[in-house]
Amino acid sequence: MKTLLWIQGLSCNGNTQSLLNAENPFFYEIFQKIKLIYHPSFSYRENLQTIIKKVKEEKIKINFLVVEGAVTSDKRFHKIGDYSVAQILEILKDRADYIIAAGNCASFGNIPATFSHNPDVTGLQFRFVQKEGFFPPDFKTRSGYPVINIPGCPMHPAWFTQTITALLEGKKVILDQFNRPKELFMYLPHDGCTRNEYFEWKVESEEFGHKEGCLFYNLGCRGPMTHAPCNKILWNRISSKTRAGMPCIGCTEFNFPLRENFFETKKNMGIPEEVPLGVSKRAYITITGVAKTLKNKRLMVKLEETD
């Protein structure tokens, strides 16, 4: 049976918690197919020091090394027993077939990497947009893959379980330029959003607390500029932030959370500074003008009052 070892760096454990919500397969189903050698939250007989020793002695083989949390070598800020997470990675990096960064911290550094008193914090192979993570840019695991990033703050459990399942079944996983599985991150949260009609006709939410209106123009929604299938593979299999009325904050991207004013669309002279991916600002403004002028009457009233 293939094996999986899970370690945590600077983390909130949100990816572990998110993974527990997995469906199809459920958490305990995936670990009937893979042997979980160690996970800090679930193991009760094993301890990591012993396991690392056994890995070194080649008594245990690791197929999947999963890292949750950002990496630092500064033991003043992070320790696992007597090791730093960096030391553990050094020991294990050439002994795993695949290394998977679970969540945005391990992928790109995320919030821990913005703490100025510890400038040593990075993701596994990236530090935000730069390929200046803990591992060198050309690092590859035994399988030939670089670190596979499954970002998101937290990651969606299905993004993780489907990636693992595909690899387990020997399928090729295509990665994008940020080493995210392309077939997951080729979608935008915009795709499948229940507010799409409002986006098409440029009906803007002015405030929170309404089913109606698009959150992109005023309330800072990053749905059209973020790579994530949040409205294709629903969260907790029931909804998504934008469906509920919360703007997308772009948490699967390399630059999260570097932006400020998450609930405000950055505008110049009343015009959004950034426009949806793939569209020129000129094209976007043109289509906005047309849509606003032509109006869709259905969208002028509360949904309950539509024909």
Add this chain to the structure above:
Amino acid sequence: MSKIKKTKEERKKEIIKAACRLFAKKGYYNTTIPDIAEELGMSVGNLYNYFHSKEELAKYIMQYSSKLLGDEIRKINEENISTKEKIYKIVRKFFEIGQEQPELIEYFLRVFLSNREVFEEGCEGFLCVQEVVTELMLFLEEGARKGELRQQDFFPAFVTLMGPLGGMVFLQGENVLPKKPIEYSDELAENIWRALKAD
């Protein structure tokens, strides 16, 4: 094929010119399609080959003018120069077009703005002047993004930019301007720049 098309476009331009002249002189409602055909020395039937109605012609003129001015502003937008220089160039270009094709500007002021009911369907809002508005949006957005223009809502900025240009043409139409509008171009551009620039 392309030759014939080109002639058709040329012909359309001539129709626009003649129509603009008559609309300005006699008013929109007092001008008929036969009047325009007569002015051009072509048959009414032939004119209908180009435009199916007077309203269609009226809307086409707006789209044509918008495209003309929009293309010019776009060229300026794409130049690698400061926002201030762009304002100077946009203002000058506007008056240049006004000088070369005065009927278009006249048309805008005396027909488009005065007979809104004609344009209710298909030309409402910014629909027929989309190119100009889009280019000015891009211009203002970029200026503010670079920090050269003061952040504000789009509409006050838009009116500050376009209002003075229209005003100048209006005064010229009333024959009260001692000099040609283009001779005031730099002064006007300076005023607009000072009104819009960042503190």
Add this chain to the structure above:
Amino acid sequence: MPKVRKTVLNRVEGEIQLKLVWEKGKVKDAFIIAPNFRGFEFILEEKPALDALVINPRICGICGHAHLIATTKAIENLYENAGLKIDVPKNAKLIRDITLGAEIIQNHLRWFYMFVMPDFLKLEKSKKLKDFEPIKGYKWQKAVDFSSRIVKVIAIFGGQWPHTSYSVPGGVVCDPTTFDLTEAKSIVDSVVGFAQQEIFGMDIEDYLSVSSEEEYLKKSKNSDLKKFIFMCKKHQLDHAGKSYHRFLTVCDMEYAFSKGITKKKRRNFYVEKVREIDSYSYLTENGFSFDKNRYSWAKAVRYNGLPYETSPLSRRINSREKLFINLLKHYRDSYMVRMWARIDEIARMLYAMKMWIESIKPSEPFYIPPPADIKEISGKGVGLCEAARGSLIHQLTVEKGIIKKYNIITPSTWNLGPRCEKYLSPAEKAITGIDSQLKAEMILRSFDVCSVCTTH
């Protein structure tokens, strides 16, 4: 000569090390070491105040929602102190309670079945508990199912769990339909079914009227709580693990609990009496210090100079609930009583959630915009919240909408922080005197250890 042994604790949220000083077979002194630090309070400085709504839930993956609520309340309090009170709609308050309740239930389920029961697997070494075995055990799997099911309620209103920021000053972002409410209700009902069948062995409304241990044991059928009580007694955990017998709760939740502090008698809670002491913390008034005596990134928190336990047990005591007043009389604040209170809260929260969902009126507002833009606001705000593990306090200072200072005191800081000159922390105190390493760890886990919150 005392012997010192340091162990890394797993099955907690994050990394905690336990340093025990042994003498004559007993723990003479215990040090709870929280070695990891991400620096949230530093990261928040100079950020726009509303961005705290996005940053703060990310302090913790298991109780991040409580951090969101505390942040929202702190910003609302900031407005109020600036003379611009925000009238949060009733619907929004209800939804915040519902989602917080769902998170608390999720936490208690996962904590009990994933973090606590495996200790008994080690202790009992019998086949009887194989249902509780991690990953393979039927009960363990059910706990995953139902803890994941209850957070779907948060997803209905907030879009996802973990880490939504759907609660904002002025209300909540959602605008649910009648059918969103009926679906939420159905989810609660299904978890109620699980709780009745597996955890309590009786109808939860009947359970909530139970007033003594005897009555519970008599009335309930076979259940995990019952099993747990018997195992505690068998291993003398019914009397072990006592702490200071002082309890703190910072806010009320209708149908669920009331605030207060209880030493001998119950009194009102005043946030001004809360002090942090950094003499054993790496974090100091002036920055960082790694002097030899310092051993944790957490600070010690004291109320009126004294250490207090904050927890579901504190909530039961400050609400003067008969069952727990009685348990306390018999066992004081022991391992078993502390744990029971956590399990008990699953029933209490489920019941309250049903009441809250019933009270929502979809035609009324869920959000009312604050009376002024945050960029115009300066001053201070305090946000109080009862999280899964106890009292959570957020304090912020803002100038023209920008955060100048942010301070977070988590329940785990109260319970698992380091000592001060005078007192050990409640968990350190509870461990001293214990005669086994495993039991020492179990008592520590009875505080529901969350290291990521302890230090943030």
